[in-house]
Amino acid sequence: MSGLLTIGVVYGVPALAFMLVYWLVQRRGTRKAELVYQESVESGLLEPASLHPVIDYARCLGCGTCVKACPEKSVLGLMNNRAYLIKPSSCIGHGACKTACPTQAITLVFGTATRGVDIPQVGADFQTNIPGIYIAGELGGMGLIRNAIEQGRQAIEAIGRNGRKRPAGQLDVLIIGAGPAGISAAMAAKESNLRYRVLEQDTVGGTIAHYPRGKVVMTAPAKLPIVGEFRFAETSKENLMDFWSGVVEQAGLDIHTGARVEGIDIVNDGFQVRADKAYQASNVLLAIGRRGTPRKLGVPGEEHSKVVYRLLDPEQYRGRKVLVVGGGDSALEAAASLSEEAGTEVTLSYRGTAFSRVKAKNRERIDRAREAGRLRVEMGSQVKRISEDTVHLELAGGETHLANDAVIVCAGGILPSAFLESVGIAVETRYGTA
Numbered sequence: 001m002s003g004l005l006t007i008g009v010v011y012g013v014p015a016l017a018f019m020l021v022y023w024l025v026q027r028r029g030t031r032k033a034e035l036v037y038q039e040s041v042e043s044g045l046l047e048p049a050s051l052h053p054v055i056d057y058a059r060c061l062g063c064g065t066c067v068k069a070c071p072e073k074s075v076l077g078l079m080n081n082r083a084y085l086i087k088p089s090s091c092i093g094h095g096a097c098k099t100a101c102p103t104q105a106i107t108l109v110f111g112t113a114t115r116g117v118d119i120p121q122v123g124a125d126f127q128t129n130i131p132g133i134y135i136a137g138e139l140g141g142m143g144l145i146r147n148a149i150e151q152g153r154q155a156i157e158a159i160g161r162n163g164r165k166r167p168a169g170q171l172d173v174l175i176i177g178a179g180p181a182g183i184s185a186a187m188a189a190k191e192s193n194l195r196y197r198v199l200e201q202d203t204v205g206g207t208i209a210h211y212p213r214g215k216v217v218m219t220a221p222a223k224l225p226i227v228g229e230f231r232f233a234e235t236s237k238e239n240l241m242d243f244w245s246g247v248v249e250q251a252g253l254d255i256h257t258g259a260r261v262e263g264i265d266i267v268n269d270g271f272q273v274r275a276d277k278a279y280q281a282s283n284v285l286l287a288i289g290r291r292g293t294p295r296k297l298g299v300p301g302e303e304h305s306k307v308v309y310r311l312l313d314p315e316q317y318r319g320r321k322v323l324v325v326g327g328g329d330s331a332l333e334a335a336a337s338l339s340e341e342a343g344t345e346v347t348l349s350y351r352g353t354a355f356s357r358v359k360a361k362n363r364e365r366i367d368r369a370r371e372a373g374r375l376r377v378e379m380g381s382q383v384k385r386i387s388e389d390t391v392h393l394e395l396a397g398g399e400t401h402l403a404n405d406a407v408i409v410c411a412g413g414i415l416p417s418a419f420l421e422s423v424g425i426a427v428e429t430r431y432g433t434a
Contacts, residue, residue: 033077037086039360047115048085050141051093051108054432055083059105069100089359093144110141110430117141118415121426125158126151129426132164132271133264134285137181138207139416141290145180145208146222152184152287153225159283160192166282167269171195174273174281178255179206182287183244186253187225199275201260204248205241207289226251264423288416295411297325301386307407311337319343321403323391325383326350326410329358334408336365339374347376347402349383349393383407 040046053066053076062081070076071094077086083105085091098106111117119141126134136155137148159173166172175185178200189196203209223229227247248255259275270282294309296302311324311334319342324335327350335348348366355363369375384392384399391404420427 030077030079033079033084033086036074036077037079037084040087040089045087045089045358047112048088048091050117051095051110052088052091053085053097053106054109055085056105056107057082059103061103061105063102065100065102066097066106069096070094071096093141093147095147109432112432114431116429116431118417118427118429120420121428125162126155127158127162130266130424132162132283133423133425134159134283135287135425136185136285137177137179137287138289139286148179148181148287149184149222149224152181152285153188155285156185156188156192156194159189159285160194162283164269164282166195169280170270171197171279171281173283173285174199174271174279175285175287176200176261176273177206177287177289178204178248178257179208179287179289180244182206182285183247183253183255184224185285185287186255187227187247187251190251190253191225196254197279198253198255199259199261199273199279200255200257203257204255205244206287208237208240208244263419290413290415294409294413297383297409297411299383299385304386304388304407306388306405307386307409309409309411311408311410314338314341314344317341317344317406320405321345322347322406322408323383323402323404324348324408324410326412327352327355327358328410328412329362331410332358332362332366334410335375336362336369338408339369345376346374347378349378349381351380351382353380 060082062078062083064078064083066083067076067078072090075085075087075091076083076097078084079086093108095108098108110119120135120139121129122135122140126136126140128135134155136151140151156173172194173185173189173196175182175189175196175198178186178198182198182200183204186196186198224247227250230243256276261273261275263274264284265272265274267280270280271284273279273281273284296309301307310330314334314337317338322338322344324331324338324346331348331350332355335346338344338346346369355366366375366377370377378393378395381393381395384394386392386404386407389404390401391407392399392401415427417427
């Protein structure tokens with residue numbers, strides 16, 4: 001009996017100690033996750049921006065593998081021995097959580113039960129309901145650079161296998177858009193000896209080219225055809241744009257900028273794309289952004305040249321009176337950056353009563369600028385009309401007018417539904433479905 005007691009003490013005490021330490025570590029992790037989730041609730045940041053995980057709790061083991069796999073950190077957390085989306089607004093669709101889950105408890109979906117996301121219908125090979133027309137990157141809901149690059153490459157591989165042969169004088173594939181997906185696709189096409197061309201209405205870089213100067217861009221390791229793997233942990237817009245320009249030059253890509261596509265027609269065994277001229281191609285790859293058309297205010301005077309829909313360089317507004325309109329992260333980032341320019345008078349107008357879906361760091365920047373007297377914030381306000389040197393705002397207490405030199409509208413953009421409809425591409429609204 002004493003021997004059994006001794007064995008019990010020798011093995012039991014360490015086991016109990018281990019279990020206690022494990023419980024304490026789990027409890028500390030749960031408490032941290034609960035605090036992050038509560039902050040998301042209080043900030044109103046419970047709506048994921050795009051692709052995000054849904055967890056099947058009948059399968060979830062609470063092992064935490066998905067939490068560790070997420071490159072963004074603090075998006076997922078363990079609460080009550082189960083994985084939860086504790087910071088939904090920071091999820092950008094890496095998909096690493098789904099890959100890492102040992103029990104396949106995670107599904108990646110678009111939208112939620114209350115907020116739908118419009119997504120063009122594409123198959124596993126990125127082909128739309130129109131045979132020969134493909135979609136890769138942001139338009140298909142994949143805004144993450146690494147995912148866009150991978151999709152561009154995979155779409156070209158699918159095009160190379162589809163058997164649509166070009167007649168004499170016709171391209172194998174016409175790529176529309178020179179962002180990460182379009183550049184990757186062009187490099188894959190060149191590597192596969194496909195006859196291709198890239199059309200870009202603006203400049204190389206896509207959406208990244210429109211970020212404010214100095215804006216930090218988060219990227220994950222990615223692999224480009226021809227060039228191989230590249231890795232950025234954190235960098236500026238300028239550095240990333242220099243990288244893309246270098247890639248285009250190094251690979252000698254055939255990219256035609258300043259070419260806005262007006263329409264796509266089905267002609268014989270291929271397509272005729274109407275842009276600066278007519279292009280003939282057996283296949284078309286749409287690698288354009290989802291938000292190419294900015295959402296406008298629809299008020300008198302909005303046609304003035306002083307009204308723009310994105311901030312590129314805060315320095316150009318130094319010493320001027322600027323109104324920023326919007327309540328999202330882009331509006332707050334623009335207002336905060338402008339307020340740091342010497343002599344600039346900045347007003348931020350938002351129709352809501354609280355910034356409900358913004359990152360905490362942007363909210364803190366706005367609060368600091370307001371407390372320092374560098375920024376005026378008008379909540380519950382709406383622009384009524386814009387004149388050459390003033391802006392009229394409707395406030396709770398009545399209408400007021402502000403002296404004004406420039407208006408920057410950051411109200412998001414509109415899915416190019418009319419263009420997709422004109423081509424015949426089907427679009428569906430996803431409410432939390434894959």
